[in-house]
Amino acid sequence: MPTDAPDVSPYDALLLVSFGGPEAPEDVVPFLENVTRGRGIPRERLEEVGEHYFLFGGKSPINDQNREFLAGLRTDLAAAGIDLPVYWGNRNWDPYLTDTLAQMAADGVTRAACFVTSAYSSYSSCRQYRENLFDAVDGLDGAPRLDKLRHYFNHPGFVEPVVDGVLAALADLPEEARAGAHLAFVTHSIPLSMNDASGPPEQGGGAYVTQHLDVAATVVARVAEETGVEHPHELVYCSRSGAPHIPWLEPDVNDHLTSLHEAGAPAVVMVPVGFVSDHMEVIYDLDTEALATAEELGLPARRSATAGTDPRFVAAVRDLLLERAAVERGQEVARASTGAIGPMWDACPVGCCANARADKPTLCGA
Numbered sequence: 253m254p255t256d257a258p259d260v261s262p263y264d265a266l267l268l269v270s271f272g273g274p275e276a277p278e279d280v281v282p283f284l285e286n287v288t289r290g291r292g293i294p295r296e297r298l299e300e301v302g303e304h305y306f307l308f309g310g311k312s313p314i315n316d317q318n319r320e321f322l323a324g325l326r327t328d329l330a331a332a333g334i335d336l337p338v339y340w341g342n343r344n345w346d347p348y349l350t351d352t353l354a355q356m357a358a359d360g361v362t363r364a365a366c367f368v369t370s371a372y373s374s375y376s377s378c379r380q381y382r383e384n385l386f387d388a389v390d391g392l393d394g395a396p397r398l399d400k401l402r403h404y405f406n407h408p409g410f411v412e413p414v415v416d417g418v419l420a421a422l423a424d425l426p427e428e429a430r431a432g433a434h435l436a437f438v439t440h441s442i443p444l445s446m447n448d449a450s451g452p453p454e455q456g457g458g459a460y461v462t463q464h465l466d467v468a469a470t471v472v473a474r475v476a477e478e479t480g481v482e483h484p485h486e487l488v489y490c491s492r493s494g495a496p497h498i499p500w501l502e503p504d505v506n507d508h509l510t511s512l513h514e515a516g517a518p519a520v521v522m523v524p525v526g527f528v529s530d531h532m533e534v535i536y537d538l539d540t541e542a543l544a545t546a547e548e549l550g551l552p553a554r555r556s557a558t559a560g561t562d563p564r565f566v567a568a569v570r571d572l573l574l575e576r577a578a579v580e581r582g583q584e585v586a587r588a589s590t591g592a593i594g595p596m597w598d599a600c601p602v603g604c605c606a607n608a609r610a611d612k613p614t615l616c617g618a
């Protein structure tokens with residue numbers, strides 16, 4: 253190994269932490285049961301979501317996307333002279349985090365940095381993963397110590413591929429509709445109560461929405477730098493679930509398309525900024541359902557690319573790993589970030605993204 257190889261100590265492994273998805277029709281129901289255990293999702297909603305998976309042969313794209321991301325990570329680390337094993341574990345499907353952690357312990361891993369495929373603060377997108385990490389090491393002999401890498405929604409390696417995706421989608425619109433096109437930033441809806449509880453309690457909550465708005469503003473400004481046009485933009489939501497009487501974040505992307513059309517907007521680009529790759533929500537809720545809505549309305553619409561396996565996004569993981577390794581060695585570090593919020597914390601503050609319904613033990617907190 254070259255002597256100038258970056259120092260990753262104290263880490264001896266990297267762990268990719270993700271959601272998981274079914275890979276065959278017979279996986280769909282057990283997967284949905286894993287996801288919704290104890291979450292109070294109505295039967296009809298589950299049947300409906302099951303149909304989304306069956307429409308794609310019972311296979312979610314998410315696992316293959318993680319396999320590609322892992323391959324990209326291994327190539328990136330090797331090219332930087334970093335010799336570090338990379339593991340992968342999911343919350344809801346094979347390879348399960350519990351099995352991966354057992355393997356890591358068996359391999360003698362002592363301390364791993366964890367990269368979660370979810371960029372924002374909320375119970376579902378952050379704290380629940382911290383509970384999953386706790387559960388995966390609970391009672392495991394020789395379990396490695398785990399550190400979750402900081403939130404990266406405002407890391408340039410995540411934002412720049414999104415900017416390029418928007419530029420490409422705009423360029424693909426009919427020329428006469430381009431300059432007036434709206435940018436509809438889309439993310440997963442969550443219950444209002446979950447948004448209210450997201451982020452550190454002393455910051456008053458609402459971090460999930462605040463963080464998305466910050467990224468949206470950055471992308472709009474970067475697009476304006478490139479094109480000279482500051483496009484009107486909004487933050488809208490997809491994939492609402494739960495019982496109908498419980499309020500979730502709105503507007504729904506389909507309702508938003510209708511409003512835009514009624515208001516005379518010439519075109520729209522849907523920017524799936526809440527998703528790191530083309531998950532089922534993106535290929536069904538946006539590419540299948542919302543694009544059909546736009547078509548019915550006669551509203552020219554495109555869906556821009558997710559960060560996916562863009563080399564800049566892959567390299568951001570290395571950047572976050574080296575940054576955190578230096579922090580853990582007690583060194584000063586430069587922390588890359590865009591927008592108004594600034595670089596996020598390393599360890600989630602006490603009570604961050606608390607779940608009002610259950611107080612479960614977590615890892616990676618202050």
Ligand SMILES: CC1=C(CCC(=O)O)c2cc3nc(cc4[nH]c(cc5[nH]c(cc1n2)c(C)c5CCC(=O)O)c(CCC(=O)O)c4C)C(CCC(=O)O)=C3C
Binds near residue numbers: 271288313376441527
């Ligand atoms: C904020 C958020 C993200 C983004 C952050 C992140 O990326 O992690 C996300 C990602 C994902 N959600 C996914 C799938 C599902 N989410 C569900 C249910 C829910 N999601 C919620 C929130 C989020 N979910 C919530 C509040 C629920 C209600 C139940 C509960 O309170 O926990 C259900 C049950 C059916 C339904 O209710 O819709 C399914 C099947 C997949 C896999 C997709 C694939 O297969 O490609 C991914 C990446």
Ligand SMILES: [Fe+2]
Binds near residue numbers: 440
């Ligand atoms: Fe979800």
